Amino acid sequence: MPSPDSTAPATVPVRGLFIDGAERPASSSELIDVFDPSRGEVIARIGHATDDDVDAAVQSARRAFSSGPWATMTVRARARLVNRLADALEAHLEELYQLETRNNGRPITETRAQLGRLPDFFRYNAGLALARRDAVIPVEGEYLCYTQRSPIGVVGNCTPFNHPLMIMAKSLAPVFASGCTTVVKCSEYTPLTTLRLAQIFVEAGLPAGVFNVVTGLGATTGKALAEHPGIDKFVLTGGTEAGRISGALAARHFAHQTMELGGKTPVIVFDDYDLEQAVNYAAFGAFIAAGQTCVCAARHIVQRSIHDEFVERLARKAAAIRVGDPALPGTQMGPVISARQRERVLRLVDVARQEGAHTVTGGGRPAHLEGALTNGYFVEPTVFAGVTPSMTIAREEVFGPVTVVIPFDTEDEAVRIANDSPYGLAAGVRTGDVARAHRIARRVDCGIFWINDHHRLDPASPWGGVKDSGIGSEFGTESFDAHFSVKAVMTNVSGKPFDWYGSVEGPRRLN
Secondary structure, eight states: OBOTTOOOOTTSOEEOEEETTEEEOOSSOOEEEEEETTTTEEEEEEEOOOHHHHHHHHHHHHHHHHSSHHHHOOHHHHHHHHHHHHHHHHHTHHHHHHHHHHHHOOOHHHHHHHHTTHHHHHHHHHHHHHHOOOOEEOOSSSEEEEEEEEEOOEEEEEOOSSSHHHHHHHHHHHHHHHTOEEEEEOOTTSOHHHHHHHHHHHHTTOOTTSEEEEOSOIIIIIHHHHTOTTOSEEEEESOHHHHHHHHHHHHTTTOEEEEEOOOOOEEEEOTTSOHHHHHHHHHHHHHGGGGOSTTOOOEEEEEHHHHHHHHHHHHHHHHTSOBSOTTSTTOOBOOOSOHHHHHHHHHHHHHHHHTTOEEEEOOSOOSSOOGGGGGSOOOOOEEEESOOTTSHHHHSOOOSSEEEEEEESSHHHHHHHHHOSSEESEEEEEOSOHHHHHHHHHHSOOSEEEESOOSOOOTTSOBOOEETTEESOBSHHHHHHTTEEEEEEEEEOSOOOOOTTSOOOSOOOOO
C-alpha cells in the first residue's frame, strides 16, 4: 500500500515502471513498499503509476502494434523470437527462483518446480503460431468462403501475487505468439520478477513497447488500465469481486475479456481409493503455496466409512509440514503474502469455530519460529472437521492454508455438496472406479477436473472456470485463438451477371 512515511532503509532499491523498452520513474512521487513476507521487511519500493503513466504505457503498446519491427514481423520470424524468449527465460531461472521466493514467500523448492515449466509455455505458443491455418468454409452456392485472422491488438493484463511469473507467462505467451502487445499491471505485493522479466526479454530482442509494465494499486492503477479505451482485450487473474468491478469497466469500451477468478475447489474421496494417497494429495492440494491458489483443495468431501481416519491422517500430515524460512531447501511451507492476508485467514478461522466447526490441527500462528521470522506472516496448516456445507468456512474463499472435511453417504450427495457453491473453477475425485470417475467429472460444475491428481496443468490444456470463477480460458488453442479477431471473406465465383432490380427469371436469393 502507499507508504509516504515508510521506514524502509535508504539502501532499499526504488523500482520504476517499464514503458517503451526501458525502466522509468512514475510521474507521481508516491511510492509503495514491497515486503519480504517471511520477515515483514521492506525489500524494495515501487512507483505508483497514475492515469497518465497508464496512458503512456498503452500508447507505447499501440505504437508497437501498429508500426515498427513488431508490426511488420512475419509469423515465422515472430515464432523464432518467442522461442528465443523462452531460451532467455530458461537461462535466468536461477536468478528468478531466488527473487520470486524472496518476494512472495513460497519455498524455494516450490518456486523451482513451478518456474521450470514456464519456457514451455512460450515454446508451445510459438508452435501454435507456426501451425495456424485459416479456414475455408463450405457454403451453399457458387461461393468461396474463408476466414482471415488478425491479432486483436493491445492486451491489458492484471496479474496476482500468488504465482507472479507463472500466471503472467501463461498470458504473455499467446500475446507474443499472436502478434499482440501488452501492458501488465502486476500485483503491488510481487512486482520484482515481472520487472526483471521485462528487462530480460528486451535484452533478448523483444522490440520496445511490446511488453510494458505499470506498478501500483488495483483501485487506482488497475482501474486506469481496465477502463482505458485503448485496450482491446482485458485479462485478469484475481478475486471474483475484483473481476466484477474491472470487467464492468472494460465492458464500457467492449474489450474482449478473459478472467480467472475465485474458487472453492471440492475434492470427492471414495473409500475404494488408497487412503494414504488420498491424504497425500489432500495435503498437497490444500497447503501448496500456503493455500494461496485459486485451485486450493479447500473442501474435501469424504465418504463416511473412511471420514474419521482420513481426518486423523490429514491432521497428522498437516502438523508435520515444516513451516519456516522459504529460502531454505528443507522448508515445506512459507508465509501468506501480507499481514492483512494473515489476519483475514485467522478471522475466518475464528468464524468457523464460532459456527461450530472443530479445529483438528492448526488454526493459529506457528509458535516455533525464531529471530526475524517472528515478524513474518505465517499461519499454521489448518484442518477443520465437523463442517456443514452451509458454514462460512465451507463457502468463502480463504486463500490461506486451511481445508475442511465434510462427510457424505451417496454419490449423489457428494456431487450435490460439490456443486453447492457460487464458484466453479476446479474440482477433483479420488476413486478406483474408472466409470464413476468419468461420471462425476461430467456432473461437477467446473472448468478443470482432476481424477486421482491435483493442481496439474499443461500449456496445451485449457484452464478456466464457470459461474463466479470467471470467463474464458487460458492455455491451449482456446487462449491463443482468443487473441485474434476473425474476418469472413465471401467470394462469388460463379461469373454470372447480377441485377437485383432488373428482369431476373427463376428463384431469387437475397442472402
